[in-house]
Amino acid sequence: MTRKIVFNAGPSALPLPVLERAKEELLDFEGTGLSILEHSHRGKAFTRVSEETLALFSELMELPKTHSALFVQGGASLQFAMLAMNFLKPGASADYLVTGHWAKLALQEARRLGTARAAADCAEKGAYVRLPRAGELALDPKAAYVHLTTNNTIFGTQWAEYPDVKGVPLVADMSSDILSRPAQASKFALIYAGAQKNLGPAGLALVAVNRDWLKQARTDVPDILRYQIHLDKQSLYHTPPTFAVYLAGLVLKWIKENGGAVGMAKRNEEKAGLLYGALDRLSGFYRAPVAKEARSRMNVVFRLPSEELDEAFVAEAGKAGMTGLKGHRSTGGVRASLYNAVSRRDVETLVSFMDDFARKRG
Amino acid sequence: MTRKIVFNAGPSALPLPVLERAKEELLDFEGTGLSILEHSHRGKAFTRVSEETLALFSELMELPKTHSALFVQGGASLQFAMLAMNFLKPGASADYLVTGHWAKLALQEARRLGTARAAADCAEKGAYVRLPRAGELALDPKAAYVHLTTNNTIFGTQWAEYPDVKGVPLVADMSSDILSRPAQASKFALIYAGAQKNLGPAGLALVAVNRDWLKQARTDVPDILRYQIHLDKQSLYHTPPTFAVYLAGLVLKWIKENGGAVGMAKRNEEKAGLLYGALDRLSGFYRAPVAKEARSRMNVVFRLPSEELDEAFVAEAGKAGMTGLKGHRSTGGVRASLYNAVSRRDVETLVSFMDDFARKRG
Numbered sequence: 001m002t003r004k005i006v007f008n009a010g011p012s013a014l015p016l017p018v019l020e021r022a023k024e025e026l027l028d029f030e031g032t033g034l035s036i037l038e039h040s041h042r043g044k045a046f047t048r049v050s051e052e053t054l055a056l057f058s059e060l061m062e063l064p065k066t067h068s069a070l071f072v073q074g075g076a077s078l079q080f081a082m083l084a085m086n087f088l089k090p091g092a093s094a095d096y097l098v099t100g101h102w103a104k105l106a107l108q109e110a111r112r113l114g115t116a117r118a119a120a121d122c123a124e125k126g127a128y129v130r131l132p133r134a135g136e137l138a139l140d141p142k143a144a145y146v147h148l149t150t151n152n153t154i155f156g157t158q159w160a161e162y163p164d165v166k167g168v169p170l171v172a173d174m175s176s177d178i179l180s181r182p183a184q185a186s187k188f189a190l191i192y193a194g195a196q197k198n199l200g201p202a203g204l205a206l207v208a209v210n211r212d213w214l215k216q217a218r219t220d221v222p223d224i225l226r227y228q229i230h231l232d233k234q235s236l237y238h239t240p241p242t243f244a245v246y247l248a249g250l251v252l253k254w255i256k257e258n259g260g261a262v263g264m265a266k267r268n269e270e271k272a273g274l275l276y277g278a279l280d281r282l283s284g285f286y287r288a289p290v291a292k293e294a295r296s297r298m299n300v301v302f303r304l305p306s307e308e309l310d311e312a313f314v315a316e317a318g319k320a321g322m323t324g325l326k327g328h329r330s331t332g333g334v335r336a337s338l339y340n341a342v343s344r345r346d347v348e349t350l351v352s353f354m355d356d357f358a359r360k361r362g
Numbered sequence: 363m364t365r366k367i368v369f370n371a372g373p374s375a376l377p378l379p380v381l382e383r384a385k386e387e388l389l390d391f392e393g394t395g396l397s398i399l400e401h402s403h404r405g406k407a408f409t410r411v412s413e414e415t416l417a418l419f420s421e422l423m424e425l426p427k428t429h430s431a432l433f434v435q436g437g438a439s440l441q442f443a444m445l446a447m448n449f450l451k452p453g454a455s456a457d458y459l460v461t462g463h464w465a466k467l468a469l470q471e472a473r474r475l476g477t478a479r480a481a482a483d484c485a486e487k488g489a490y491v492r493l494p495r496a497g498e499l500a501l502d503p504k505a506a507y508v509h510l511t512t513n514n515t516i517f518g519t520q521w522a523e524y525p526d527v528k529g530v531p532l533v534a535d536m537s538s539d540i541l542s543r544p545a546q547a548s549k550f551a552l553i554y555a556g557a558q559k560n561l562g563p564a565g566l567a568l569v570a571v572n573r574d575w576l577k578q579a580r581t582d583v584p585d586i587l588r589y590q591i592h593l594d595k596q597s598l599y600h601t602p603p604t605f606a607v608y609l610a611g612l613v614l615k616w617i618k619e620n621g622g623a624v625g626m627a628k629r630n631e632e633k634a635g636l637l638y639g640a641l642d643r644l645s646g647f648y649r650a651p652v653a654k655e656a657r658s659r660m661n662v663v664f665r666l667p668s669e670e671l672d673e674a675f676v677a678e679a680g681k682a683g684m685t686g687l688k689g690h691r692s693t694g695g696v697r698a699s700l701y702n703a704v705s706r707r708d709v710e711t712l713v714s715f716m717d718d719f720a721r722k723r724g
Contacts, residue, residue, distance in 0.1 A: 004395035008402045011604055016389075019397055023388040027381050033366035033683070035381055037563050037609070040370045040686060073435045073565060074586065077600035081584035109584040196601055201399050203435060203565045203603025222443035222471040224436065238439035239558055241565025241603060242373055247399070323395070324402060 005346045008324030009153055009299060010176065010197040013341040018250040036246045041239050046246075050235060053249035060179055060252060060260050063208055064186045070207050070227065071235040071245060075194040076102070076175040079205055080109035083171060083190065085225050086217040087144055088114035095119035095143040095168070100128040100152035101330065106173060107147075119146065127331075128155040130291035137163055145169040145189060151177035153197075154328040156301030156335065157294040162187055169213055177298050178206065179255055180340055181265035189213040190227075197298070198264075198340045200248035203241045255340060264340050271338045271347045272297035278351045285358040303333040304361075310334055313357055320353055322346075367708045370686030371515055371661060372538065372559040375703040380612040398608045403601050408608075412597060415611035422541055422614060422622050425570055426548045432569050432589065433597040433607060437556040438464070438537040441567055442471035444587050445533060445552065448579040449506055450476035457481035457505040457530070462490040462514035463692065468535060469509075481508065489693075490517040492653035499525060507531040507551060513539035515559075516690040518663030518697065519656040524549055531575055539660050540568065541617055542702055543627035551575040552589075559660070560626075560702045562610035565603045617702060626702050633700045633709045634659035640713045647724040648716065665695040666723075672696055675719055682715055684708075 006013035029036040032045050039046045050071075058069045072078070088094050088110055096107040098121040110116035119139050120132035139146065146165040151158040153176040162170070162184065169189035178193040185191060190209045196202035209227055223229045229237050235245075255264060276295060279288040279302055288295070288302045304310050310333055314325045327333035336350060368375035391398040394407050401408045412433075420431045434440070450456050450472055458469040460483040472478035481501050482494035501508065508527040513520040515538040524532070524546065531551030540555035547553060552571045558564035571589055585591045591599050597607075617626060638657060641650040641664055650657070650664045666672050672695055676687045689695035698712060 002395055003389070006396050006400050008400060008405075010601065011400060011403060014397060014400055019389050019399070023385055026385040026388065027365070027378075033364055034368050034685065035376060037381070038368050038370060038373060038375055041373060041564065042691070043370075043686075073437065073440070073603075075435065075601050077586045078436070081586050084584075109586065112582060112584045194601065196604075201603070201605050202403065202601045203606055220474060222446075222474045224439045224443050224471065239372065239437050239556065239564045241435075241563070241606065243563050243605065244565055244603065321395070324405075329404070 002321065005322045005349060006324055007322060007336045007338070007342065007350070009328070009335060009337045010194070010339075011202045012197050012324070012337055012339050014200070015251060015254045015341045018247065018254055021250055022247060037243050039242065041236060041242055046242055047236070049246050049249055050240065053245055053252060054235060056249065056252045056256065057206055058208070060255060061183045061185050061191075061208055062261070066210050066212060067185055067208050068211055068231055070209070070230045071240055072205050072207060072230055073203065073241055075196075075202070075205050076173055076192060077105070079173070079192040079207070080106040081113065082225050082227070083147070083192070084110040084113040084116070085221045086227055088116065089144065089218060090114065092144040093117060093140060093142070095140050095146045097132060097137070097146065097148040097163070098123070099131055099149055099157060101154050102152070102173065102175070103147070103149040106149070110147075119143075127289070128152060128157060129289050129294070131157055131159060131294045132163075134163060139165060139168065141166060141168065143168050145171045147171045147173070149173045151296050151298050153299050153337070154331060156290050156296045156299045158296035158298060160293065177296075179261050179264060180268050180298055182261045195244065195248050197337070200251045201244045204244035204248055206248070267344065268297045268338060268340070271342065271344055272300060274344070274347050274351055275300045275336060275338065278354050282354065282358045285362040286354065298338055300336045300338060301327065301331070301333060307332060309361060312361070316357065317350070317353055322350060322353065364683065367684045367711060368686055369684060369698045369700070369704065369712070371690070371697060371699045372556070372701075373564045374559050374686070374699055374701050376562070377613060377616045377703045380609065380616055383612055384609060399605050401604065403598060403604055408604055409598070411608050411611055412602065415607055415614060416597060418611065418614045418618065419568055420570070422617060423545045423547050423570055424623070428572050428574060429547055429570050430573055430593055432571070432592045433602055434567050434569060434592055435565065435603055437558075437564070437567050438535055438554060439467070441535065441554040441569070442468040443475065444589070445509070445554070446472040446475040446478070447583045447587050448589055450478065451506065451580060452476065454506040455479060455502060455504070457502050457508045459494060459499070459508065459510040459525070460485070461493055461511055461519060463516050464514070464535065464537070465509070465511040468511070472509075481505075489651070490514060490519060491651050491656070493519055493521060493656045494525075496525060501527060501530065503528060503530065505530050507533045509533045509535070511535045513658050513660050515661050515699070516693060518652050518658045518661040520658035520660060522655065539658075541623050541626060542630050542660055544623045557606065557610050559699070562613045563606045566606035566610055568610070629706065630659045630700065630702070633704065633706055634662060636706070636709050636713055637662045637698060637700065640716050644716065644720045647720040660700055662698045662700060663689065663693070663695060669694060671723060674723070678719065679712070679715055684712060684715065
């Protein structure tokens with residue numbers, strides 16, 4: 001079998017040692033005689049997996065003592081609603097920094113539940129190729145929270161430094177760059193992320209929350225949608241997605257063995273540096289639309305001189321063993337997602353292909 | 363490796379051929395060169411899996427043309443809230459048939475969102491060892507819906523025939539007996555079930571809904587919590603739990619190959635018949651507390667003459683290769699869950715052990 005190089009935007013590449021381990025023990029988890037899929041979520045084997053995974057996530061996120069980690073289902077999309085159900089009380093208002101599609105969706109879901117404002121929207125002709133400047137933030141000092149999306153998967157932007165929100169609780173959707181670099185968790189009242197980009201399989205969301213802030217949350221919403229309940233029950237309020245938790249645990253161990261968040265950041269900087277370097281070097285052929293200071297290290301977006309060439313590039317890269325390079329259906333073009341599990345060597349293969357392709361078709 | 367016999371209440375036993383197939387192709391799904399875990403949910407490989415799984419679920423459930431199937435995350439516990447958010451409008455009231463812990467939780471979550479009544483509650487000294495009789499149902503003819511739990515996992519009761527609810531839309535939580543027998547889907551306006559008992563892994567809920575009834579649902583709740591949105595987007599509104607969908611697909615194929623819902627019902631009747639037969643035959647030692655007409659074919663609950671013997675039974679069965687027999691933490695005792703993937707032979711092994719144990723310790 002020849003394994004493809006996976007540049008998918010999510011679900012995305014998983015570290016090969018993680019897949020190999022999961023495969024090896026799929027019928028017999030650690031000598032227990034049954035699959036991790038068959039273990040009860042209340043049994044010893046799984047509760048240990050769950051506790052270890054929560055602890056390792058907290059460690060790698062360098063959560064301050066004020067914060068706790070928890071797992072929930074529903075991905076980041078359920079978090080859009082859950083955040084507002086917990087923290088957007090009647091009469092209050094929340095601020096959203098709109099930097100792309102997912103930030104907009106987060107705002108839209110919040111508006112179904114209460115009052116929420118776009119405190120910034122840096123769209124230019126429908127595209128989000130930069131991030132808002134400090135002077136463009138129209139922050140409400142009384143906002144219940146400010147919400148931002150740390151990395152924009154579709155347009156390929158990423159906050160390098162987080163904005164100063166003047167003491168208002170800051171909430172981050174880190175779905176597409178969590179643990180790709182140090183999280184700076186103490187800056188945030190709440191962080192959430194779908195696991196399926198940097199941390200594992202689809203079907204699991206990881207949350208880190210400041211317990212003091214959590215005390216202000218509403219208590220009159222259904223239990224299943226209350227962070228406090230999931231925290232009190234150590235993410236076992238109801239049956240968790242046990243295989244996803246297990247697999248995220250294996251990915252987190254792999255991250256730790258490879259230098260933790262700092263190690264990932266170094267590796268991801270190098271990978272992105274290689275690819276943006278090639279785009280700049282070959283700028284007569286490839287075009288990277290994102291403002292340099294806003295370039296994402298996770299999702300590198302570019303275009304060729306025509307849509308036909310975009311398509312030919314993706315198709316030929318596919319033949320050369322690289323998958324997932326097609327841009328998002330809303331933007332077109334090419335996108336290479338360089339999440340943690342993508343290796344430097346994978347990016348070198350892509351860059352070498354880009355050189356060849358530019359030579360042949362440029 | 364010796365595989366254990368798994369009597370877990372959920373997550374629970376999976377068919378061995380399903381686990382073997384998942385293991386075999388974990389690094390390379392159908393020759394694509396990547397794991398099903400790494401495939402994009404919008405790519406050809408996964409969308410085919412998703413469509414086939416939805417179609418097969420609809421087929422095995424024998425859904426009438428009026429109904430559609432969809433997948434959501436969050437398990438049955440999120441369904442408790444989602445049902446009420448969609449169908450319990452301001453000013454309306456819903457009826458719940460309280461036949462145990464999960465039915466009670468469903469009612470409790472609905473009450474956080476609107477008006478909901480216990481239209482029956484057959485607890486006797488805190489235990490639910492029977493189902494309500496027709497005369498005990500205090501149904502509201504104007505109720506938005508009537509909710510029931512088809513099988514009670516903890517106390518081990520199961521509706522053999524569904525009650526007549528006089529034309530009010532009937533909603534069922536089938537989490538613990540879905541596709542263990544024909545679903546009679548046309549009787550229900552909505553059916554939901556967590557997958558982790560009869561259909562696959564934890565982290566996926568399956569829903570079947572009458573599209574006409576769905577037209578009456580609220581549209582002012584967050585999109586992620588609207589059945590209509592998931593239906594319109596063919597369960598791809600957001601990133602689905604791709605591995606769980608894939609695995610449920612394999613389990614559904616296994617169910618079809620083994621006779622579908624009718625085949626499962628025959629098999630499950632035989633298995634339950636064997637075990638209840640032993641309990642009745644050895645009634646001087648084992649005690650089955652559930653009223654005969656309410657006995658569950660899925661979760662067979664019994665007790666030994668003392669708590670010490672309950673514990674010894676579970677421990678010795680464990681040594682004999684059988685796991686998951688401990689009763690729910692709220693009730694104690696012994697519970698054998700006989701979901702689809704548990705074989706007749708597994709139950710014969712248990713019965714033989716029970717005979718031995720009664721002889722030795724009776």
